[in-house]
Amino acid sequence: MAGLEGLCPDADPGAWFPDGEGLLHACPWLILGAAGLVFEAVRPGGQQWAAICIGLALLVYGGTMLAYVDLLPSGLWRFNNVHYFKWMFPAFALFLLLFLRDVRHAPVTGAAITIVLVLATFIRALPVEVGSDAPARMLVFAKPQADFRAVYFGRSAIEDRAGASRNVFDYHQVPVSGQRFVAVALKRDFAGQERWSARSSGTEWPRTTPDFYRDVPDIGAATGTPLHRYAASVGFGVPCWTRLVGCQTMITDR
Incomplete structure (x- = not known):
């Protein structure tokens, strides 16, 4: 999941999560902050070692957070998961200011x-x-008649050829339209021949599962097979954070 998370929360989640917004879409100035960090780290005569130390701290911390399985674009703003990165914003703002101050010394x-x-x-x-x-x-499924929290x-x-996966722990299901929800793999890809069950009565859940996950409204005994299945493919194109193109999505009610 790291590959999908590493691109989606930062740059362009729109193709996967219609109601998500990447960090760069909300704060495009972060690009110049990152440029300032690299610039100060390589510019002779500047505060190179300070920039390198701060940059390494940002890199290690950011990489650790991107490996967090619950960090999805759908929750970045809805559930305030952006607070995991909030201490990094002042650092990028600092290097943005330094970049604007010092770039005249080495504009190329x-x-x-x-x-x-x-x-x-x-x-x-x-x-x-x-x-x-x-x-x-x-995977894309037909959404049961339940509110966002009950589904999320x-x-x-989900049972597939490799065994059972549990919502929240092994995959995340996210309502994306009036008639659909997606199931996003967290620990492994879905292996094929999937069957979704609204009640996981035959699946063991950790004893430490918080009551917050236990007390959601019942969404019935519905089962279903996926309407669509998607794999990740690396491509090159204009991201929607630039606002030069629309944030297109593959998820529809068809």
């Missing part, structure tokens, strides 16, 4: 760094529909 270097970082965000993890037996990162935190399960 500053421009090159900025262009490289912007182009890096054009690398996108795009959903590609696959057959019923191919590994899939995301529901004690549901």
Whole structure:
């Protein structure tokens, strides 16, 4: 899941999560802050070691957070998961100011760094529909008659050829429209021939499961097979954070 999370929360979640918004879409100035960090780290005569130390701290922490399985674009703003990154914002703001102050000393270097970082965000993890037996990162199901919280935190399960997966722990199900919800793999790809069950009565849940997940409204005994199955494919294109293109999505009510 790290590949999908690493691109979606930062740059362009729209293809996978219609109601998600990436960090760069909300705060595009972060690109210039990152450029300032790299610029100060490589510029002779500046505060190189200070920039390198701060940069390493940001890199290690950011990488750790992107490995957090519950960090999905759908919850970045809805559930305030952005607070995991809030201490990083002042650091990027600082390097943005330093970049604006010092770039005149090496404008070509500053421009090159900025262009490289912007182009890096054009690398996108795009959903590609696959057959019923191919590994899939995301499944689309018909949504039961239940509210957002009941579906998002529901004690549901998906059985596939590799065994049972539990919502929240092994995959995350997210309502994305009036008639659909997606199941996003967290620990492993879905292995094919999936069957979703609204009640996971035959699946063991950890004894430490918080009551917050236990007390969601019952969404019935519905079962279903996926309407669509998507794998991740790396592509190159203009991300929606640039606002040069619309944030297109693969998820519809069809």
